[in-house]
Amino acid sequence: MARITAGVGCSHVPAIGVAMDTGITEQPYWKPLFDGFTKSREWMKENKPDVIFLVYNDHCTAFDASCIPTFALGCAAEFTPADEGWGPRPVPVVKGHQKLASHIAQSVILDEFDLTIMNEMEVDHGLTVPMSVMFGEHGVDDEWPCLVVPLAVNVVQYPAPTGRRCYNLGKAIRRAIDSYPEDLNVMIFGTGGMSHQLQAERAGLINPEWDKRFLDYMATDPEAAANITHLEYLRETGSEGIEMVMWLVMRGALDEKVTEVHRHYHVPASNTAVGHIILENHA
Amino acid sequence: MRDEKDYDDIPGTFVFDADRSREGYHLNQFCISLRTQKARDAMKADPEDYMSRFPMTEDQKQAIRDRAWNRLLELGGNIYYTSKLAAFDGITFQDLAAMMTGVSRDEYRDMMLHGGRPIEGNRSKSEWEKK
Ligand SMILES: [Fe+2]
Numbered sequence: 001m002a003r004i005t006a007g008v009g010c011s012h013v014p015a016i017g018v019a020m021d022t023g024i025t026e027q028p029y030w031k032p033l034f035d036g037f038t039k040s041r042e043w044m045k046e047n048k049p050d051v052i053f054l055v056y057n058d059h060c061t062a063f064d065a066s067c068i069p070t071f072a073l074g075c076a077a078e079f080t081p082a083d084e085g086w087g088p089r090p091v092p093v094v095k096g097h098q099k100l101a102s103h104i105a106q107s108v109i110l111d112e113f114d115l116t117i118m119n120e121m122e123v124d125h126g127l128t129v130p131m132s133v134m135f136g137e138h139g140v141d142d143e144w145p146c147l148v149v150p151l152a153v154n155v156v157q158y159p160a161p162t163g164r165r166c167y168n169l170g171k172a173i174r175r176a177i178d179s180y181p182e183d184l185n186v187m188i189f190g191t192g193g194m195s196h197q198l199q200a201e202r203a204g205l206i207n208p209e210w211d212k213r214f215l216d217y218m219a220t221d222p223e224a225a226a227n228i229t230h231l232e233y234l235r236e237t238g239s240e241g242i243e244m245v246m247w248l249v250m251r252g253a254l255d256e257k258v259t260e261v262h263r264h265y266h267v268p269a270s271n272t273a274v275g276h277i278i279l280e281n282h283a
Numbered sequence: 284m285r286d287e288k289d290y291d292d293i294p295g296t297f298v299f300d301a302d303r304s305r306e307g308y309h310l311n312q313f314c315i316s317l318r319t320q321k322a323r324d325a326m327k328a329d330p331e332d333y334m335s336r337f338p339m340t341e342d343q344k345q346a347i348r349d350r351a352w353n354r355l356l357e358l359g360g361n362i363y364y365t366s367k368l369a370a371f372d373g374i375t376f377q378d379l380a381a382m383m384t385g386v387s388r389d390e391y392r393d394m395m396l397h398g399g400r401p402i403e404g405n406r407s408k409s410e411w412e413k414k
Contacts, residue, residue, distance in 0.1 A: 014376065060363040061318065065304065065311045085318055085370035156363055158290075158300040197400075199362035200353055201295030203380040204391065206399025234290050235406055239298060240362075268395040270377045 002100070002177050002184035006047065007250040007258070008040075009218055009277040012056060012129040012191045015270035017089055020132050033274055036264030037133050043262065043278060044134050044145075049187040051097045051147045053104075053173065055249045056126035056191045057155045059084070068157050069116035071169065073108075074123075074150035075101040082122035090140045091128050097147040100180055104149065107176035113169050123150060130191045133276075155192065155243045159230055166245045167226040170252020177253070190250025192243025194265075195236070196272035205238040206273045212265060214244060218277055219260040222251045240272075255281045294411040295384075299361040307359020313337040313347070314364035317371045326371065352383045 016033070019025050025034045061082045063069070079094040105117055127150055132138070135145055151173075154160060161169075170188075177186050194211040197203050217225035226248055233242040258279040266274045285302045297303065304311075313334065316322045326333040334344055346354040347368065355365045369379045381391035394400060404410050 060311070060315055060361065060367070064315045065308055065364070068304075083318055083320075085367045156299065156361060157304050158298050195399075197296065198366075198376065198380060199383060200297055200356055201384050202293070202400065202405060203295075203384050204394055204400040205402065205405060206395075207402040208398070210402070231289050234296070234298060235293050236402060239293075239296050267398055270375075271380050271395060271399075273399070 002180040002182055002186055004174060004177055004186050004188055004253055005049070005281055006187050007254045007279045007281075008130075008134065008187060008189045009215075009247045009250060009275065009279075010130045010133060010189060010191050011193055011269070011272060011274040011276065012126045013269040013272045013274065014084070014125040014129065016274070017125050017129045017132060020137055021090055033266045033269055034133075036266055036276060039262050040134055040264075040276065040278060041136050047187075048185065049146045050184045051100060051149060051186045053149045053151065053177070053186060053188045053253070054127055054130065054191070055151045055153060055189060055246045056130070057243060057246065058152045059124055059126060060156060061124035062122040063152070068154050069152070070154050070161050071113065072116040072118050072121070072152040073101060073105050074118050074121050074152070075105060076119050076121060079121055079123045079127070079148070079150060081128050082124045084124050089125065089128050091132060092138050092140060092142050092144050094123055094127065094131070094144060094148050094150070097149055100177075100182075100184070101149045103180050104173060104176040107179060108169070108172045111172040111175065113172050118152070121150070121152070126191060130189055151249065153246050153249070155245065160242050160245050162230065163228050163245045163248045164226045166248040167222065167252040170249040170254075173249070174253040188250045188253045190247035192246045193237070193241055194244060194273040194275040195238050195241045197238030198240050198271055202238070204271055206267055207236055207238075207241075208265070208267060208273065210236050211273050211275055215263060215265065215275055215277055218247060218251055219258065219279065222248070222256075225251065251279075254279055257282070292407045294405065294408045297356040303359045303361070305359070307343075307361065309337045309339045310343045310347075310355065310358060310360050311364040313339060314360065314367045317367045323371055352379060
């Protein structure tokens with residue numbers, strides 16, 4: 001049977017991808033950020049997922065304003081890195097697990113979560129940056145070490161789905177994966193955040209106390225995190241901090257009690273507070 | 284016209300909700316079109332002709348000509364779209380943020396290196412009015 005062994009929370013700032021693609025990760029600005037992922041990369045090697053269920057958002061790249069699905073599941077055989085205005089990132093094409101994706105779609109929709117099915121989709125930095133930070137540099141001609149089932153969540157046009165809705169969707173995804181017959185080691189990633197505001201006069205807002213409490217909630221009190229309102233995200237973490245609802249999909253798919261194996265928090269990456277946590281399910 | 288929203292009290296912020304999305308639709312579609320090299324070439328060759336392919340309001344077109352980044356948000360633009368116009372100009376996300384907050388790029392970069400804009404004093408409009 002397939003099983004979810006662990007969850008990873010991770011920011012997906014575009015500048016992190018640029019730093020890796022241009023080989024400047026050892027510079028003083030970037031080094032402390034990347035040092036926090038050294039342990040994560042070792043842990044990924046030891047724990048070798050077959051598939052990552054990766055929750056992220058598209059930043060008006062693959063989806064334009066004409067169609068805004070709240071939850072869109074990537075069911076394609078592969079997903080090409082998108083051109084976000086300065087050429088596509090030089091990273092491998094992302095390969096899907098089509099059979100698992102269709103199984104999840106069927107299970108989750110019958111579980112009353114009305115997903116949009118994407119049979120073609122390009123992926124932007126929201127998906128490729130977490131892959132890069134967790135697996136290290138991989139060039140266009142390499143292959144990612146595992147397959148990916150992407151879930152794109154609308155967090156751009158207000159309102160995003162509530163944290164509670166995301167948390168419950170995570171539980172439905174857990175039920176779907178638990179009922180998949182093939183033996184698979186599945187990890188789930190929740191990406192985006194942490195506090196940041198990219199727009200208008202309040203741009204640059206960072207709220208480290210709030211972020212650290214959110215990381216605590218991820219480890220030990222997901223119910224408290226699921227109760228956070230949209231107004232609180234917007235006010236306390238900046239207009240783009242609302243991306244953190246995507247971490248709740250990840251958390252919902254894990255056991256109620258988990259083991260925290262690693263945590264990292266760093267300010268800044270460009271305009272953003274970077275947060276990262278690794279949580280293991282008990283076998 | 285927009286109804287009053289509970290988040291209207293947050294200072295220096297345009298929450299991109301369904302009302303703004305409606306008003307900014309063609310503006311945002313214009314911005315995202317610049318994602319392809321072909322469109323970027325056309326925009327470079329003749330900006331007025333390229334803009335005329337999108338039924339935007341005159342105010343929106345003027346804000347594009349002026350690169351009035353906050354005004355674009357006020358007219359229904361969303362930052363992830365307007366950042367594509369900025370990328371067309373060769374402006375990074377961080378430099379765009381500096382422009383929107385009205386400080387130099389060095390000043391903004393320095394603020395971020397020192398922990399960013401603090402939450403204290405930046406939660407509600409009444410706090411900004413006191414300044
Ligand atoms: Fe994002």
